[in-house]
Structure formats: structure tokens, C-alpha cells
Amino acid sequence: MAPSAVSTIDNTSTSGTKNTNAAKPTTPIPSLEVGLLEKLEAPLADVPSIARAFEVIYHNLALTASDQFLPTPIRALPTGEEKGRFLALDLGGTNLRVAVVWLYGGDGLKVCTQGSWNIPEHLKSGAAEVLFRWVADRIGDVVGEYLGDVGSEEKERILSEGMELGVTFSFPMEQTTHDSALLMPMGKGFTFTTTNDLSSLLKAAYDDLLSTTTPTYPLPRLDIVAITNDSISALLSAAYLHHSTEDVRAVAGIIAGTGTNATCLCPVSKLPASKQPTSGSSTGAILLNTEWSIRGTAPPLKPYTTTWDVQLDLENEKPGFQPFEEMVGGRYLGELVRLVCLDLFSSNVPKSQLPEKMKLRYGLDTKLCSDVEASVNDDEALSLLQDYFDPDTSSSTTSSAATTTSSEEPEEWKWDLLSAASFRRISTAVSTRAAALVAAATIGVLGVNDELKHHAEKQVLVCYTGTVLEKYPTFRERCEGFMMEVVERWVAESRIPPAPSGKRRAVRLVEAKDGGIVGAAVLAGMVKEGRT
Ligand code: BGC
Numbered sequence: 373m374a375p376s377a378v379s380t381i382d383n384t385s386t387s388g389t390k391n392t393n394a395a396k397p398t399t400p401i402p403s404l405e406v407g408l409l410e411k412l413e414a415p416l417a418d419v420p421s422i423a424r425a426f427e428v429i430y431h432n433l434a435l436t437a438s439d440q441f442l443p444t445p446i447r448a449l450p451t452g453e454e455k456g457r458f459l460a461l462d463l464g465g466t467n468l469r470v471a472v473v474w475l476y477g478g479d480g481l482k483v484c485t486q487g488s489w490n491i492p493e494h495l496k497s498g499a500a501e502v503l504f505r506w507v508a509d510r511i512g513d514v515v516g517e518y519l520g521d522v523g524s525e526e527k528e529r530i531l532s533e534g535m536e537l538g539v540t541f542s543f544p545m546e547q548t549t550h551d552s553a554l555l556m557p558m559g560k561g562f563t564f565t566t567t568n569d570l571s572s573l574l575k576a577a578y579d580d581l582l583s584t585t586t587p588t589y590p591l592p593r594l595d596i597v598a599i600t601n602d603s604i605s606a607l608l609s610a611a612y613l614h615h616s617t618e619d620v621r622a623v624a625g626i627i628a629g630t631g632t633n634a635t636c637l638c639p640v641s642k643l644p645a646s647k648q649p650t651s652g653s654s655t656g657a658i659l660l661n662t663e664w665s666i667r668g669t670a671p672p673l674k675p676y677t678t679t680w681d682v683q684l685d686l687e688n689e690k691p692g693f694q695p696f697e698e699m700v701g702g703r704y705l706g707e708l709v710r711l712v713c714l715d716l717f718s719s720n721v722p723k724s725q726l727p728e729k730m731k732l733r734y735g736l737d738t739k740l741c742s743d744v745e746a747s748v749n750d751d752e753a754l755s756l757l758q759d760y761f762d763p764d765t766s767s768s769t770t771s772s773a774a775t776t777t778s779s780e781e782p783e784e785w786k787w788d789l790l791s792a793a794s795f796r797r798i799s800t801a802v803s804t805r806a807a808a809l810v811a812a813a814t815i816g817v818l819g820v821n822d823e824l825k826h827h828a829e830k831q832v833l834v835c836y837t838g839t840v841l842e843k844y845p846t847f848r849e850r851c852e853g854f855m856m857e858v859v860e861r862w863v864a865e866s867r868i869p870p871a872p873s874g875k876r877r878a879v880r881l882v883e884a885k886d887g888g889i890v891g892a893a894v895l896a897g898m899v900k901e902g903r904t
Contacts, residue, residue: 404719405794408712412801415676419808419854420861425672426816433668434660434820435644439557440668441820443647444604445550446659446895446904449611449622449637453477454897459594461511462540462888464602465560465630465703466491468507470514471886473893480613481893483886485518497563500555500573508577512591519591534593538896540888541570542602542631544663548650550899553599559665559694560631560703571596598895601661602837603627603635605891610835610884612894622833623823625884628810628847629838630703632696634662638821657821664813665697673699673809680711687733696813700806702840706738712798717791725785727761738840741799744792746845754792761787806840807847811854815862815879824859824868824877831878837887848881855879 401409415422434441455477462469471486489510495503515535519527543562545553553570578594585591600608607625614622624636637657640648649658673695684698684707685691698704710730717726729735740760747753814834818824823832834855841848859877862868871877884891898904 401797402716402794405716405797408716409797409801411678412712412798412805415805415808415812418676419812420858422672422676422809423812423815423819423858426669426813427819429669429671430662430664430816430820433662434638434642434647437666437668439544440663440666441638441647442544442546442661442663443643443649444547444600444635444659444661445649446600446604446608446898447649447652447656448898448904450608450894450898451903452612454612454894454901454903456536456897456900458597458893458896459511459515459535459537460540460889460892460896461507461537462542462602462605462892463491463507464540464542464888465562468510469889470511471889472514472518473889475612475893475897481890483889485514485521486889487514487517493561496561500564500568501577503564504573504577505580507574508581511578511594512581512585515591516589530592531590534595536597536896536900537594538597538892538894539570539574539599540602540605540892541599542627542633542888544661544666545570545599545601547599550598550600550895550904551596557690557693559690559697560701561689563689570599598892598899600891600895601633601635602888602891603633604659604661605895606837606884606887607635607659607835607891608894608898609837609887609890610833610882612890614833614882619830620833621823621827621830622835622882623821624814624817624832624834625887626810626814626817626834626836626841626881627838628700628702628806628836628840628851629842631694631701632665632810632838632840634664634814634817635659636662636817636821636823642821660820662817662820664817665694665701667692667695669813670695672812676805676809680708680715683711684708696809700810700840702738702838702844704738705802705806705840706736706741707734708802709741709795709799710734710736712802713795716794716798717785721785727785729761738844741803742844744796745799745803747796750789750793750796753796754787754789757787757792757795803844803847804850807850808854810841811851812858814851815855815858818879824862824879828869828877829872829875831880833880833882835884835887836881837884841881842883848883852879852881855881 454475457474460471460473467488468491469488472484474482487510495506543558544556546556547553551571555568555570582591603625606627611622624634626634638660639657640654681699714730743756744753747756859879863870863877
């Protein structure tokens with residue numbers, strides 16, 4: 373995903389939605405492409421009704437699904453007063469991050485020594501123990517560095533008392549206590565199946581590491597105090613920093629990164645007995661890990677599922693597992709664009725003439741789409757595409773996508789301004805569809821706890837983390853625009869009350885920066901203070 377390629381240009385596409393640099397065609401869009409774009413843009417006219425369909429299905433899933441709307445042991449949001457020094461671990465779909473985080477109560481927080489690694493592909497399959505032994509080594513790297521940086525007093529304290537660890541784990545889990553979590557089937561290319569307890573896996577791996585340390589490089593004991601999903605960490609971290617005030621309510625956390633997910637606070641009374649806490653108060657609320665991308669979410673998506681979605685799913689490691697994620701997750705956006713482009717470009721030339729990466733499954737990174745959408749014009753888009761697909765010959769440009777030699781043998785297909793403009797339009801259509809679906813699902817989730825039916829005077833904050841929302845040019849703005857469209861329609865239809873005194877009902881997306889790391893530490897702080 374593009375780390376910083378954010379464009380400031382904001383055009384209006386044919387569908388009437390804001391997008392990045394939508395190409396301003398000087399020549400008509402080829403009719404085959406018009407047909408492809410129409411299929412991708414079909415949901416854009418229906419966002420309020422898709423949101424309603426999500427709301428209905430999420431109500432049902434909260435009541436009946438055993439793999440979605442999972443209860444967690446968390447019953448409250450942070451007060452913002454939590455304090456302490458915690459080790460935080462964030463295991464996502466693409467990266468592992470480990471950091472030491474200081475929480476200063478009312479005075480914010482500091483992320484100290486930290487490390488970030490790409491998770492090697494070979495660790496995503498096979499035995500979970502091998503992945504966790506690698507994770508333990510990375511914990512050792514960060515803790516060792518921290519011990520090397522701090523004064524002798526802090527070092528002695530840590531070595532004698534150990535460190536408290538908060539874990540963000542970006543996968544489904546079954547949880548009844550803060551310090552344990554049973555792994556459930558995973559997506560995002562992770563194929564190992566284990567019903568093991570995450571805490572035992574991590575402890576065993578870290579103990580194994582400890583058994584190899586020497587007195588010269590000692591490591592402390594670790595106490596796993598909190599484990600949670602990344603959607604929950606996003607909400608907790610943002611709520612820690614901007615907790616609810618008279619005018620604002622932080623009510624949900626969403627992730628749009630490699631994968632996608634959401635959490636919301638739900639009144640216990642709305643849940644079936646099987647999802648209610650077995651101890652503690654039977655009133656109040658509970659944070660749910662919705663796992664909103666898993667198969668139960670499919671029905672509202674059906675009318676908008678294209679042949680490319682079907683193909684991507686059939687070729688996925690777990691067909692049918694996360695249909696929603698396959699339409700919006702960063703792992704998949706580039707692959708969808710590749711499949712659509714392959715259809716379009718192979719209508720003119722044999723597939724064999726197309727660039728190798730265009731024919732290769734996952735050959736097209738979502739980051740390229742992000743960069744192309746951020747590019748200022750089709751010339752820049754063209755050079756990005758040439759560099760990516762054909763770095764050796766990227767300086768040569770042809771005037772048409774397929775050229776012929778004098779002997780009538782087709783030459784190798786090459787990028788040109790027309791095909792670059794098509795790529796940009798297709799990429800924009802795929803990412804705009806994703807933004808619309810995330811917006812509809814978010815409003816649907818807020819329907820589960822009737823959030824929008826109450827507190828009409830407050831601005832609702834949806835806290836987010838994830839590279840797609842954070843880095844993909846204007847994705848957040850497009851998503852927020854669709855959310856507001858739904859809210860306004862629902863106010864007009866009296867499905868939710870208007871804001872008092874003529875103000876606009878507002879649902880805003882706020883970034884939970886470093887949400888995985890910070891949220892893990894915040895939850896550890898909440899657990900230590902007994903306020904969860
Ligand atoms: C996982 C969720 C996670 C989401 C975002 C999904 O694939 O099932 O647990 O929150 O990705 O990382």
C-alpha cells in the first residue's frame with residue numbers, strides 16, 4: 373500500500389462520487405470498458421439500501437452466528453487516565469510490530485523502542501508454533517534494545533519484575549478472559565488451523581527463547597495481561613486519546629487494511645444468552661468483535677458480486693470464507709484491478725502478449741493502484757505502470773496498446789496513455805466501490821446498538837486503523853462521504869432523528885494512529901486498573 377502517496381486533487385467521477393484524479397478523458401471511453409465500469413459502480417447508487425441490508429443481517433448475526441459478532445470480555449472504554457509501561461505486540465495480516473509503550477494518563481502516551489517486520493510468507497502456513505517462535509525472537513529483539521537504552525534502575529526493575537504484555541491479534545478468536553484467546557479459522561493467506569490458545573502458544577515460544585539467553589544478554593519474564601482484536605485496539609486507542617465528551621461519542625472501531633473488521637459496544641440485553649457474560653453485571657454493554665467480513669455478511673453483497681469477485685474467491689486459499697474482505701481488503705484490491713484489466717486488455721490481443729505480472733495471481737500490488745490514483749495525470753500514471761510492469765523497457769512508449777509488425781505478427785503489448793487512463797478508471801472504480809461498501813457496513817453496524825437512533829445531539833466517531841483507510845488516496849474522504857449520504861437519507865426518511873437545532877447529523881472517521889500497538893497497551897492498562 374502506498375505509504376504517503378496522497379493526492380490533493382479531487383475530481384468527480386461519472387457516478388457522482390468524489391474520487392482521486394478521475395481521468396478527464398479526451399477520447400471516449402471504449403464501450404467494453406464502460407460495461408466493466410458499470411458493473412463495478414453498481415453499488416454506488418444504492419449505498420443507503422445496502423447499509424440497511426447490512427443492518428438487518430448484522431442484527432441476525434449478533435443473535436445467531438457463532439463465528440461473527442463475537443463477545444469479548446471488555447465492557448467499557450478507557451477513561452484516558454490509565455498509566456504504566458507496557459510491552460505491546462501487534463500481529464497483523466502483513467506486519468508484526470513490537471513496541472514499549474508508556475501511558476501517561478491524562479498526558480497522553482509515548483511509543484518508545486519499536487520494531488516492525490514483514491511476516492515471511494512461509495510462516496503463514498505450516499505449524500503455528502513456528503510463526504510464534506519467530507514472533508518471540510522479534511519480542512526479544514525489541515526488549516533487548518529497550519534494556520540497552522534505559523538506565524540501570526529501569527533495567528534492574530524489568531529484569532526482576534518482568535514486563536506486562538498487551539497483544540493485538542488481527543484474526544478471529546474466542547475469548548472469555550483478557551489473557552487468553554482460542555484461535556479460530558483465519559484468513560488473509562494464513563492457512564494453519566489450530567484451536568490452540570494464543571497465550572499458550574506465545575508463552576511456549578517465549579520460554580523457548582528464554583532458555584537460549586545468556587547472562588550477558590538477559591531477557592525478562594513476560595506476563596500476558598491482555599489480548600484483543602485489532603478493531604478493538606483501534607477503538608480503545610482512539611478513545612484513550614479523545615474519549616467521549618458532551619459533544620462527541622467514540623462508538624465503533626473499524627479496520628480497512630490488509631483485511632477488514634469492525635467492533636461496536638452493544639447492550640448486553642440485545643445479545644442471546646450464549647453471548648452474554650457469565651460473570652459480572654448482566655446490564656451495561658459489551659464490545660463485540662463483529663468479524664464483519666466472514667461469510668454471514670454475504671447476502672447484501674450478492675447483487676453487486678461481479679465475475680471478478682467470483683474468480684478471486686474461487687482462487688483464494690479459503691473460498692467463501694471472507695466475501696466482504698475480498699471486495700474491500702488491501703490484500704485484494706490490486707488483484708481485482710488485475711482481473712478486470714486482464715479482461716479488458718485481452719479483448720484486443722492474445723493474453724500471451726500481456727505483461728507477465730498482469731497474468732500472475734497477486735501480480736499487481738494494491739500499492740500500485742494507490743500510486744496510480746494519486747498520480748497527477750495520465751503521463752505520470754503511464755510511467756508508474758511501465759516501471760512496475762516492464763522496468764527494462766519503460767522508456768519506450770507506443771501510440772496504441774497493440775501494434776503490428778510489417779509481417780502482421782502482433783508485437784508485445786505495451787502500456788500507452790489510453791491503457792494507463794483505463795487502468796486508472798478501473799482502479800478508481802474498484803477502490804470507490806470498496807469505500808462505499810465499508811461506509812454501508814459501518815452504518816449497518818451502528819444499527820446493531822441503535823447508536824444513530826439515540827444521542828442525536830452528538831457527533832459519532834468511528835475510529836479507524838489500516839493502510840487502506842490511512843494511506844490510499846482519498847479513500848477515507850470517499851468513505852466518509854458515503855456514510856454521510858446514508859445518514860442524511862435516513863434522517864430524511866425519519867429512520868433516525870435529526871440533530872437538534874438544525875445541525876447536521878455527523879458520523880466522522882478518526883484515525884487511531886498506531887492503533888494496534890497503542891490499543892494493546894491501553895487494554896493492558898485498563899486490565900491492570902481493573903476497569904474493563
Ligand atoms: C480478520 C479480523 C481482523 C481483520 C483486519 C480479518 O481478516 O478476520 O479479525 O480484524 O482482518 O485486520
